[in-house]
Amino acid sequence: MLIGEYKHTLDEKKRISIPSKFRSVLGKNVVITKGLDNCLFMYPLKDWNIIASQLGERSFTQADNRNFNRFLLASAHEVSIDSVGRILIPENLCSFAKIKTKVVFAGIYNRVEIWDESAWDTFNEQVSKNADSIAEKLGQIGAI
Amino acid sequence: MLIGEYKHTLDEKKRISIPSKFRSVLGKNVVITKGLDNCLFMYPLKDWNIIASQLGERSFTQADNRNFNRFLLASAHEVSIDSVGRILIPENLCSFAKIKTKVVFAGIYNRVEIWDESAWDTFNEQVSKNADSIAEKLGQIGAI
DNA sequence: TTAATTGAGTGGGATAAAGTGGTAAATCAA
DNA sequence: TTGATTTACCACTTTATCCCACTCAATTAA
Numbered sequence: 563m564l565i566g567e568y569k570h571t572l573d574e575k576k577r578i579s580i581p582s583k584f585r586s587v588l589g590k591n592v593v594i595t596k597g598l599d600n601c602l603f604m605y606p607l608k609d610w611n612i613i614a615s616q617l618g619e620r621s622f623t624q625a626d627n628r629n630f631n632r633f634l635l636a637s638a639h640e641v642s643i644d645s646v647g648r649i650l651i652p653e654n655l656c657s658f659a660k661i662k663t664k665v666v667f668a669g670i671y672n673r674v675e676i677w678d679e680s681a682w683d684t685f686n687e688q689v690s691k692n693a694d695s696i697a698e699k700l701g702q703i704g705a706i
Numbered sequence: 707m708l709i710g711e712y713k714h715t716l717d718e719k720k721r722i723s724i725p726s727k728f729r730s731v732l733g734k735n736v737v738i739t740k741g742l743d744n745c746l747f748m749y750p751l752k753d754w755n756i757i758a759s760q761l762g763e764r765s766f767t768q769a770d771n772r773n774f775n776r777f778l779l780a781s782a783h784e785v786s787i788d789s790v791g792r793i794l795i796p797e798n799l800c801s802f803a804k805i806k807t808k809v810v811f812a813g814i815y816n817r818v819e820i821w822d823e824s825a826w827d828t829f830n831e832q833v834s835k836n837a838d839s840i841a842e843k844l845g846q847i848g849a850i
Numbered sequence: 851t852t853a854a855t856t857g858a859g860t861g862g863g864a865t866a867a868a869g870t871g872g873t874a875a876a877t878c879a880a
Numbered sequence: 881t882t883g884a885t886t887t888a889c890c891a892c893t894t895t896a897t898c899c900c901a902c903t904c905a906a907t908t909a910a
């Protein structure tokens with residue numbers, strides 16, 4: 563399972579090392595794509611394949627399907643983890659997530675979220691404030 | 707699976723190189739045709755044959771069928787990828803998609819979309835803004 | 851407590867591949 | 881046959897990938 567929060571630095575070549583705790587779960591090849599709330603999602607290849615095929619099988623005749631697939635599938639990149647545990651973050655994803663040099667990896671069960679540090683801090687602060695009320699809402703609809 | 711976003715340049719001879727990641731999936735011969743939202747669709751030959759036969763078998767008595775088939779089937783071109791991985795984009799498709807020199811290839815599961823760069827940027831910006839709400843919609847109908 | 855060892859994170863250089871531009875050969879039309 | 885257009889081939893430039901080396905922190909043993 564992917565849990566925990568780690569801060570690493572992006573080098574000049576847009577390389578960044580994956581937290582070592584995640585490596586055994588992620589395997590050799592992972593997929594990175596645009597996530598919601600301006601972060602990036604990273605999936606182990608086999609989890610990604612399930613998600614991608616569910617999305618990809620949907621008809622292109624519906625505009626919502628087309629657009630969401632453009633968002634998630636077109637921005638996805640399969641990247642492989644190098645011999646010392648690093649990946650290359652593709653240019654367009656880097657700029658989407660406004661990633662500079664300090665990066666946060668957040669393990670969220672079956673995916674890893676990749677955030678620019680300052681964006682993470684800001685977002686996290688907001689969520690922390692509202693965690694109580696979000697929890698109540700989830701409780702009401704039987705989520706927890 | 708065809709995923710990822712790549713920017714390439716069309717040369718004077720209307721040649722453009724296919725992203726190398728796509729080549730093994732696409733094979734030697736591909737079909738390009740008019741796509742929705744003013745882009746072009748490119749399919750591996752065998753996937754195209756399936757789609758084309760599904761469309762072709764719909765009755766021509768329905769005006770919508772006739773028109774959609776005119777749109778998709780009539781504008782389709784089979785093109786072959788040359789020794790260094792390039793294709794020629796047919797003139798009429800080029801002007802349909804308003805392609806100038808900078809071109810975006812977007813891999814969307816079983817097809818590749820070909821966009822003029824500026825058109826893609828504009829469109830994508832809109833989609834990114836609405837990604838949250840589209841995701842919620844798809845989530846509600848059990849897509850993800 | 852201190853030194854040694856291990857593993858993780860970071861940086862840089864060499865090599866290979868991808869992308870692009872141009873020229874020569876071939877095909878077709880006038 | 882000649883000119884024009886298309887196809888195939890070759891070459892250069894840039895980008896990406898791989899590999900090696902160094903630093904730092906943490907853990908373990910003397």
